[in-house]
Amino acid sequence: MVLVSHSLAGEIATYFVRQYPHWVTGAVLVDTSLPEFYTESETAKLVAANEQQIAALETQPQRRATRQLLAEADNYGSVHLAYHKLAWPQSVPATAIVSSRTPFTTAADAQLWRRAQQEFVSAVPDRRLVVAQHSSHDIPIGRPGVVINAVQEMVHGSALRREDGQPEPAAP
Structure with missing residues (x-):
């Protein structure tokens, strides 16, 4: 499955994917609460x-x-x-979508939120960061297309990976 979570559900997703990494072929984390924060x-x-x-x-x-x-x-x-x-398990690819206006009102907290997202994606090669331009924390409501595109890309990418996490060899 491709796991999609938003906000505090990032914590649930983290615990879930740590317990059942073999169930998840990838995740889209939408302005989620990450351990790095x-x-x-x-x-x-x-x-x-x-x-x-x-x-x-x-x-x-x-x-x-x-x-x-x-x-x-x-x-x-x-x-x-x-x-x-x-x-987050290194074997589970993830896309982190971060809002352009974080859920925090202070500049220091907003900076830490963004830095946590960047640290998360920088930790493993099979992760990427997407900034949802002109968005509040409610990305699924204000910018649903960003989420849909990330999910479609994750589904397509997971279809190309074998069970061992390696890319499928290109067809001759």
């Missing part, structure tokens, strides 16, 4: 920035959405420090 200092900054919002949520009536946000916030720091230590 969650440095110790960035994680601490995110935890601190969200403390007031979490405290306010805890005082609100417990609805499904509130419970989901609180569950996501629970152990956020330790979970993301552990996530930072993970690596």
Whole structure:
């Protein structure tokens, strides 16, 4: 299969592909949360920035959405420090699509987000980076063609690879 994920689902995709790399012939990661982003200092900054919002949520009536946000916030720091230590399997090709306007409002966070995407694709030859020009973090909504093209290219490329990950020999 070709795995496609967006935003925080990058974390789910990373854990999935690490556990089942033989199920995935390639992935398209759409402005996803990658392990490279969650440095110790960035994680601490995110935890601190969200403390007031979490405290306010805890005082609100417990609805499904509130419970989901609180569950996501629970152990956020330790979970993301552990996530930072993970690596995407080298045997699984990936295309990382990054938005031209990242999901972060500060220049430092936006720069770290872009650098994480670049580090991810630079780690292994069978990865590429696509910048979705004139896009927000909601690339699938604002620039669906960029995602569709990347998926089509990954499907076509995976059809050319044998099970051992090597390209099919060219026909004579």
